[in-house]
Amino acid sequence: MLYLSEQDARALVGHENAFGAVREVFASIARGEARNFPVVREDLGHAGAVYGIKSGFDRLGKILGLKSGGYWPGNEERGLTNHQSTITLFDADTGQPLAAVAANWLTAVRTAAASALSIDLLARQDTEVLGIVGAGFQSRFQLEAAVRRRKFREIVGWNFHADMLPNLERTAADLGLPFRAVTPQELCASADVIITITSAASAHLEAGWIRPGTHIACMGTDTRGKQELDPEILALGSVFTDEVEQSISIGEAQHAFAAGRLRRDAICQIGRVIVGERLGRASDDEVTVFDGTGVALQDLAVAKIALEAAAAQELGKSLTA
Template sequence: MHIVPEARIAELVTAEAAFTAVESVFAAMASGAAYNFPVVREALGHEDALYGFKGGFDRSGGALGLKAGGYWPHNLERRGLINHQSTVFLFDPDTGRPTAMVGGNLLTALRTAAASSVSIRHLARPDARVLGIIGAGHQSHFQLRAAAAQRPFDKVIAWNYHPEMLPRLGETATALGLPFEAVSLERLGAEADVIITITSAFSPSLMDAHVRPGTHLACMGTDTRGKQEVEATLLARATVFTDEIAQSTSLGEAQHAIAQGLITQDAITPIGAVINGTHAGRTSEGQITLFDGTGVGLQDLAVAQAAVAAAIAQGIAIEVSV
């Protein structure tokens, strides 16, 4: 079995490699060659932590395994650690033997950003020039960098519940050569061609009235029952895509629109169908497209496979007998 420590991931997996891995696994899911296992997520009753497992099997890519981990909300303030902690385990689908253990923290950030950037490549208008971001936490910086690779944006505008965090996001934009401005939600919706939401909110910040025709939205923060970043009526006005329909309707942004009877499950399309060419995706300039990115286990397995392959090729994977 190979071990790839968290500290080596940054030198092994680029944003481009993560994009390729995630795009490929979304396509495999849509074609029926890959599927996710039911998610297990539990409140520990200790340190206010949430802990769980996401896994799946990609027959075409040969990935079998799971990601174990969760969210410890006091890590940063008490221990100087990031709040999300995870590890990916891979297994040989032919024998069931473990093949790899991979640090999953940076991989999670990379695969989440890759998912939104896949949606931008396949669904945003080609002439999109203004990127809007709602949220300024750890993940927002990965989102910004990944999005900037998909369209020639002229500027970045952003809003956050805690505005004092926005200058750091501005530094990331500046490093990419993009002007940055903190704006109101109303202005963000009025100006942005692409909007990424990446918060952990349980009530919507972006309202239906904020969003103009032709916008593409990547809603990346809602991955738990009760969470919500955008007004439910926005999904009724948009053409909705997702990573996995079962998660979108149960714990993603679509859960609220479904519960209110605004849309049905049949109105949601796996983004892999667009990648495979079996769905047209965006069909008009004025169409609002929305990607409900809930985060699936197969994304983690795909990027972990890429990390292991790179670590072996570079001779830095740690091999142990099991």
């Protein structure tokens, strides 16, 4: 069994190979070759933490495993990342453990890859302004991945805690783009593509603010009770997701679905667009929403890339006695 540290993961997986892995595994889900298992997600009642286990199996790629971890809101004060997780891969033929992979970096790049994939498939080709709601740890990954898919001329951003906005400004500068701090309503009026990446429990963006033709990648809602968007946004737009069952139970669509404003069969698994079963954007005026709930197979796909690259580069530590 091999152990790959955070340092190893950073050296082995970046935006491009993560993007390819996520695209491939979403297509596998659409073809019925891979499936995610039911998610365990629990409030620990300790340290304000939410802990979960996500697992799945890709039959074609023989990727079997799980990711265990969650969100510890006090970690930043300790100099740690709030999200903490580890991926374990197993031999699909024998069930023996193959690798344990530190997954904080991998979670960030696979989340960014999913939103970037939604931009690639669903955003208008003439997009110019990228908006982001949220300025935490994952915001840099989101912006870095997004600018690889469209030629944006400006980034606009808002965060509930304004003192974190310099994080976005620094990232924009590193990407060679100007940055403006705006209100949520101003953000919606300016942006062609909007990424939301917060841990909010109530909506930041209202339906009446959204312009025709906007694409929204909603990446923060992955637990029952979280919410970033007015449910009416999903009711007026075309909704795509990584996993429909997660979308209506723990994703952004949970609120519109519970209110009867969005039918289950109106939500499209984004892999169906990749394999050509479903059209993505139908017109330049259409509002498209990607509900990125985060699925196990994303994690397992990027961990497999890390494991294969580690073998080639002789990285990692053997845990075999």
